[in-house]
Amino acid sequence: MERLNRRIENYWDERSENFSKTRRLELEGIDAAAWRNIFKKNLPEGKLKILDVGTGAGFFAAILSSLGHKVIGVDMSAKMLSEAEKNFRDLKLSGTFQKMNAQILGFADETFDAIVTRNLTWTLPNVKAAYREWFRVLKIGGVLMNFDSDYGDANFFDETTCTKGEVPDAMLIECDAIRNAMEISTRRRPSWDVGFLEGINFSVRLDEDISPVVKNDPRGVYDSVPLFAIYAVK
Numbered sequence: 535m536e537r538l539n540r541r542i543e544n545y546w547d548e549r550s551e552n553f554s555k556t557r558r559l560e561l562e563g564i565d566a567a568a569w570r571n572i573f574k575k576n577l578p579e580g581k582l583k584i585l586d587v588g589t590g591a592g593f594f595a596a597i598l599s600s601l602g603h604k605v606i607g608v609d610m611s612a613k614m615l616s617e618a619e620k621n622f623r624d625l626k627l628s629g630t631f632q633k634m635n636a637q638i639l640g641f642a643d644e645t646f647d648a649i650v651t652r653n654l655t656w657t658l659p660n661v662k663a664a665y666r667e668w669f670r671v672l673k674i675g676g677v678l679m680n681f682d683s684d685y686g687d688a689n690f691f692d693e694t695t696c697t698k699g700e701v702p703d704a705m706l707i708e709c710d711a712i713r714n715a716m717e718i719s720t721r722r723r724p725s726w727d728v729g730f731l732e733g734i735n736f737s738v739r740l741d742e743d744i745s746p747v748v749k750n751d752p753r754g755v756y757d758s759v760p761l762f763a764i765y766a767v768k
Contacts, residue, residue: 554617588654592618686719
């Protein structure tokens with residue numbers, strides 16, 4: 535497990551600079567406005583303490599900070615966190631970033647009003663452990679918002695299902711290898727996620743594909759795999 539974690543970390547370290555450029559472009563376009571509306575609609579009322587798990591270059595954290603929430607972003611990739619901090623300085627936003635394993639969080643029970651994450655769970659060696667941790671650190675009534683895709687059957691070297699052209703071929707091959715090493719890739723999603731979350735006492739609402747809402751920027755590079763949205767309340 536530790537070797538796999540390091541492999542994932544190295545992969546995202548290598549992609550960090552170009553990934554950050556893509557996210558900054560996204561922040562400046564119409565997709566960011568769509569995400570802002572999703573958060574406004576589905577988060578609890580008031581100014582919240584929010585954990586952005588797998589924050590990457592800080593895309594979600596930036597949107598949530600601009601809405602007035604207190605955001606902590608965590609990620610395994612130190613280089614991604616450096617990009618997030620740079621983006622926040624450029625955008626003059628307030629947020630905290632920490633290097634941390636999403637499956638073993640260093641926070642006390644019931645710390646957060648909400649947890650958000652995008653395109654993370656498909657790369658986690660132990661999704662069950664992560665979901666249990668996220669349940670633990672959420673306050674009663676808090677919401678987990680997980681946006682992810684069922685990449686288990688996808689081929690990242692297929693132009694119709696990946697960012698081919700944006701990511702070097704060697705990285706696509708490595709991405710496929712990492713994906714194939716994940717237990718979650720053997721599950722059919724999001725039905726598996728919903729069943730597991732309900733089993734640990736989340737109340738779950740599912741949108742099976744929000745791609746038509748958040749993938750509309752003509753400058754964007756998108757894959758063709760549906761992006762599901764899980765809204766799970768503790």
